[in-house]
Amino acid sequence: MTVNVTPHLNFRGNAREALEFYRSVFGGALTIASYADLGKTDPAIAEHVIFGQVVADNGFRIMAYDVYPELPWDQGQDPFFVSARGTDPAELQGYWDKLAEGAEIKQPIGPSQWSPLYGQLTDRFGITWVLDIAVEYPSA
Known part of the structure; x- marks a missing residue:
């Protein structure tokens, strides 16, 4: 069995922008599914990311999403690197x-x-x- 660890970043409305930026830095393929893709029609969150990732041939891999709006979220100060x-x-x-x-x-x-x-x-x-x-x- 092989185990790969992938950082999963949590955002509040700017996951798409962050993922696009990381792809511009490290290259790779960008995959994004929005709340609208899963049938959520609330315009405040429809285009927010429910699942996103960048996977590059050089081994770079990162995931991210926009935290559900009804959930509390605090980025904190350096909770991880x-x-x-x-x-x-x-x-x-x-x-x-x-x-x-x-x-x-x-x-x-x-x-x-x-x-x-x-x-x-x-x-x-x-x-x-x-x-x-x-x-x-x-x-x-």
């Missing part, structure tokens, strides 16, 4: 450059004690990303 770890510094830098547009830079990308390239930012959708070059460490 999304880690994008790679092996190609130029490719990782390209992702960083795109994610950084309109972002709050928490740690500028550059060499760190644990990686030849590491950076952290909170993108314009409030999602905190950690990008770094994978380094092999001995098992505990």
Whole structure:
């Protein structure tokens, strides 16, 4: 059996915009189903995302939806980070450059004690990303 873990991001009305942005950064195929696709006709939520994902050949995968309007939702402050770890510094830098547009830079990308390239930012959708070059460490 194989298990894949995919971050599933929750939004309040801007999941489509976020997913389109992540596809522009990482490439891949975008799939979106709206509340209208499931028969919800309330114009306030009809075009909101009930299921969305971006899946790229390079291994990138993320899911998102717009939280049901009747449910409480609070994004909180750094409840999690999304880690994008790679092996190609130029490719990782390209992702960083795109994610950084309109972002709050928490740690500028550059060499760190644990990686030849590491950076952290909170993108314009409030999602905190950690990008770094994978380094092999001995098992505990």
